[in-house]
Amino acid sequence: MRAVIQRVSEASVEVEDGVSGAIGAGLLVYLGVGTDDGDDDVAYIADKVRHLRIFPDDEGRLNRDVVEAGGKVLVVSAFTVQADARRGRRPSFDAAAAPELAVQLYERVCEALDQLGVSVERGVFRAMMSVHSVNAGPICILLDSKRSF
Numbered sequence: 001m002r003a004v005i006q007r008v009s010e011a012s013v014e015v016e017d018g019v020s021g022a023i024g025a026g027l028l029v030y031l032g033v034g035t036d037d038g039d040d041d042v043a044y045i046a047d048k049v050r051h052l053r054i055f056p057d058d059e060g061r062l063n064r065d066v067v068e069a070g071g072k073v074l075v076v077s078a079f080t081v082q083a084d085a086r087r088g089r090r091p092s093f094d095a096a097a098a099p100e101l102a103v104q105l106y107e108r109v110c111e112a113l114d115q116l117g118v119s120v121e122r123g124v125f126r127a128m129m130s131v132h133s134v135n136a137g138p139i140c141i142l143l144d145s146k147r148s149f
Contacts, residue, residue: 001041001105002081004030005141007054011074011133013123020129021121026071027052028133031109032081033102034095034146041145042105046112048143049073067117075113076123076131077106099126 005027012022029049034041054062055069066073079102083091097105103125113120123129142149 001034001037001045001109001145002032003045003049003143004078004081005049005052005054005143006030006133007136007139008074009134009136011131013074013076013121014130014132015124015127020124020127021074023072023074023119023121025069025136026119027066027073028131029073029075030078030081031075031106032078033097033105034082035097035101037097037101037105037145039108042108042112044145045143046109046116050113050116050118052141054139054141072119072121073113074121074123075106075110076129077102077125 008026008028010024011028013020027049050067051065053065055064055066055071057063079093079096082096083093084095085091096102106125110120110122
């Protein structure tokens with residue numbers, strides 16, 4: 001499982017019917033589920049997102065996590081995070097899980113974050129979404145539950 005984490009001052013997701021999720025300060029998480037992902041990957045990603053210390057403390061050091069900073073998390077399913085662009089010019093998405101597995105694990109990551117005390121907003125799985133965000137920093141962190149990078 002892979003995630004692109006962005007610290008944001010605000011973020012929202014729009015679909016045809018309107019806004020499906022919106023946050024003020026917090027984390028925008030683009031989540032890509034892989035073909036061989038399972039419970040361990042869900043736990044790893046949820047724990048990392050919950051406890052990443054990328055918010056400033058009173059001295060300006062990055063010592064606070066999203067909950068300590070009073071932020072929320074917006075999780076957007078993005079199979080393209082699993083892209084392999086090492087060869088050629090067209091990325092391969094072979095490592096991305098089938099939608100039936102991906103939606104289950106996406107929902108479990110959101111539920112795990114909620115159980116860890118994080119306020120979670122969501123995109124719409126398999127929908128064409130417009131994601132709006134204001135990156136704060138900018139701070140962008142890449143996570144991979146297989147620890148391949």
